Amino acid sequence: MNHSTDPHAASSVHIQERRTFAPHGRARRTVALAVASALALTSTVGVAQEQTETPAQATPPAESAMIRLIRGLMESGALTRDVGEALLVQAQTEAMAAQRTQDQAATAAAAVAAPSGATALRPEPGDVRVPYISESVRDEIRADLKQEVLAQAKQEGWAAPNETPAWAKRIRFDSDVRVRSESRLFSESNSNIEIDWPQLNVGDGYDTNPNTNLALPPVANTREDRKNQWRVRARVGLFADLSERTQAAVRIATGDDNSPVSTNETMGGGLDKDDIWIDQVWLSHKVTDWLKLTGGRFTNPFVPSDMAFDSTDLVFDEDLNFDGAVIQFAQGVGPVRLLSNAGYIPLEYSSDSFPLRSQEKMESETKWLLAAQLGADWEITDRHRLRGTAAWYDFRNISGKVSEPCALYAGEQSCSTDWSRPAFMQKGNTLMALRDVALDPLDPAGTPTPQYVGLAAEFELLDVNLNWQARVGERFYLRVEADYVQNLAYDEDEMWERAAPDRIVNNFDGSGGTNRAAFKSGDSAYLVRATFGAPTLDAPGDWNMQVGYKRIEPDALPDAYNDSDFHLGGTNARGYFVGGSYAFDKRAWFTGRWIATKELYGAPLSIDTLQLDVNARF
Numbered sequence: 340m341n342h343s344t345d346p347h348a349a350s351s352v353h354i355q356e357r358r359t360f361a362p363h364g365r366a367r368r369t370v371a372l373a374v375a376s377a378l379a380l381t382s383t384v385g386v387a388q389e390q391t392e393t394p395a396q397a398t399p400p401a402e403s404a405m406i407r408l409i410r411g412l413m414e415s416g417a418l419t420r421d422v423g424e425a426l427l428v429q430a431q432t433e434a435m436a437a438q439r440t441q442d443q444a445a446t447a448a449a450a451v452a453a454p455s456g457a458t459a460l461r462p463e464p465g466d467v468r469v470p471y472i473s474e475s476v477r478d479e480i481r482a483d484l485k486q487e488v489l490a491q492a493k494q495e496g497w498a499a500p501n502e503t504p505a506w507a508k509r510i511r512f513d514s515d516v517r518v519r520s521e522s523r524l525f526s527e528s529n530s531n532i533e534i535d536w537p538q539l540n541v542g543d544g545y546d547t548n549p550n551t552n553l554a555l556p557p558v559a560n561t562r563e564d565r566k567n568q569w570r571v572r573a574r575v576g577l578f579a580d581l582s583e584r585t586q587a588a589v590r591i592a593t594g595d596d597n598s599p600v601s602t603n604e605t606m607g608g609g610l611d612k613d614d615i616w617i618d619q620v621w622l623s624h625k626v627t628d629w630l631k632l633t634g635g636r637f638t639n640p641f642v643p644s645d646m647a648f649d650s651t652d653l654v655f656d657e658d659l660n661f662d663g664a665v666i667q668f669a670q671g672v673g674p675v676r677l678l679s680n681a682g683y684i685p686l687e688y689s690s691d692s693f694p695l696r697s698q699e700k701m702e703s704e705t706k707w708l709l710a711a712q713l714g715a716d717w718e719i720t721d722r723h724r725l726r727g728t729a730a731w732y733d734f735r736n737i738s739g740k741v742s743e744p745c746a747l748y749a750g751e752q753s754c755s756t757d758w759s760r761p762a763f764m765q766k767g768n769t770l771m772a773l774r775d776v777a778l779d780p781l782d783p784a785g786t787p788t789p790q791y792v793g794l795a796a797e798f799e800l801l802d803v804n805l806n807w808q809a810r811v812g813e814r815f816y817l818r819v820e821a822d823y824v825q826n827l828a829y830d831e832d833e834m835w836e837r838a839a840p841d842r843i844v845n846n847f848d849g850s851g852g853t854n855r856a857a858f859k860s861g862d863s864a865y866l867v868r869a870t871f872g873a874p875t876l877d878a879p880g881d882w883n884m885q886v887g888y889k890r891i892e893p894d895a896l897p898d899a900y901n902d903s904d905f906h907l908g909g910t911n912a913r914g915y916f917v918g919g920s921y922a923f924d925k926r927a928w929f930t931g932r933w934i935a936t937k938e939l940y941g942a943p944l945s946i947d948t949l950q951l952d953v954n955a956r957f
Contacts, residue, residue, distance in 0.1 A: 530942030544789035739793020767910030829862035859940035861892025884919035
């Protein structure tokens with residue numbers, strides 16, 4: 340190997356050796372480049388530092404820190420052996436060349452500084468004059484080199500201290516926990532003969548023949564208070580960014596049962612373990628920046644989620660999730676953002692083996708929801724925002740149907756329209772008896788007539804929502820909201836015709852009559868609400884409060900899916916609510932809410948609800 344003092348000799352060796360021992364892979368090339376750059380910098384700085392030393396101070400070259408660094412990288416596997424050996428040869432060659440240059444520079448400096456009469460050393464051809472580099476400049480060069488190497492390593496994913504793995508960056512968690520004390524307070528003047536219709540639909544039905552059944556139907560509690568009922572809610576969601584355009588999610592939640600409108604778990608069940616349910620599971624893809632497709636079980640896409648506070652729960656409970664598929668469109672036009680959503684939501688499939696004990700099966704029936712929404716979001720100024728939406732919700736095939744005559748006395752296990760009873764309901768909608776039970780001709784008076792009930796009305800909703808939001812100061816927002824719903828499919832004549840005579844079983848005026856003249860229902864609902872305070876309760880001291888009023892006529896909307904807290908769920912109710920929240924720690928806050936409601940029509944039913952919550956999000 341050439342050890343000439345010619346300054347170009349080392350460079351030629353360097354180039355030759357790099358050609359001979361070419362690194363394999365981008366990561367190793369980057370490490371080699373970083374080491375070579377640091378080597379050149381160290382050698383130059385070393386020459387600059389040694390130019391003022393006398394020959395007596397010069398020492399033979401020892402194994403430098405750079406050589407030890409290269410050896411360490413080889414041992415750790417960051418450098419392959421062939422690359423490391425090439426760099427070692429280069430480092431040793433440049434160290435020896437630098438040592439000779441330092442010796443010559445030191446000799447020249449000593450000659451210049453010699454006292455009068457002494458013989459001065461003159462520079463020889465090939466000597467190099469190296470300027471002095473201050474300590475601060477060297478520190479800056481080192482820092483810049485380190486940042487460049489780390490930035491490239493992070494970008495290429497081959498080395499970064501304390502760096503999170505790439506797969507972990509694509510996953511995030513959104514979870515919350517709530518502990519609630521709930522008190523339900525009933526008026527002593529409430530009617531105590533309110534039938535619990537959801538319970539009546541359970542099992543084999545309620546026998547309506549007084550000759551064969553003297554027991555009362557299931558009766559709901561309307562007078563006995565329940566104070567300080569402890570309930571908890573926990574939701575844990577995992578959300579994955581599969582790419583810049585595709586996402587997937589799974590969320591689990593607590594719950595007493597498979598109710599679609601509540602994830603509360605009631606405590607005090609003998610200290611038994613609580614249940615966990617699949618609350619969400621969906622996959623979404625952004626076709627473009629303004630169009631997204633989502634399928635699976637997902638959060639309500641028809642409620643604005645980017646306002647300062649949660650939006651309306653007049654039609655759909657805030658805990659309700661949707662099955663099916665939805666298309667979402669959003670496109671900005673100046674200060675206005677246009678919105679559009681459309682969804683196909685299957686609500687319930689009838690059994691494809693119905694009737695169970697028959698060789699002849701009925702055609703499968705499907706209950707479903709078609710939904711479409713149009714809206715505009717206008718950012719009037721940086722402090723004022725107005726949002727308006729109009730939604731159409733068409734609930735298909737959810738109304739009850741009277742069955743064909745069914746001879747249960749002869750061994751038939753079901754009637755032809757048993758599938759049309761609701762899979763879930765709360766209370767308030769007008770109901771009709773579904774079964775046309777044939778009587779035993781040998782004993783008509785003694786024939787049991789077990790009965791189910793279904794919805795008497797059809798539901799095609801127009802929902803108009805208007806939100807005005809104003810920023811007050813730097814931390815607070817004021818939002819005023821109005822929501823109005825009209826059931827376009829409501830028709831009393833059709834309801835009574837479909838139900839046939841004497842099949843409507845509820846929503847009468849309380850006079851004792853059960854005919855058309857005593858019938859009371861309606862097709863509209865509205866909500867007004869004002870909310871003020873901090874939009875999120877992340878920091879200690881954050882707070883907000885709200886006040887509102889609701890009025891929901893019996894058949895304005897399906898009672899199965901709306902707010903389960905107001906009037907303890909359902910329709911045929913009116914009343915106000917007031918509440919507030921205060922953050923006592925980071926991402927932990929207290930909420931208090933009072934709800935006072937009464938019936939709109941029929942027998943008296945006043946319910947007051949007090950909810951005291953401690954919430955946390957992580």
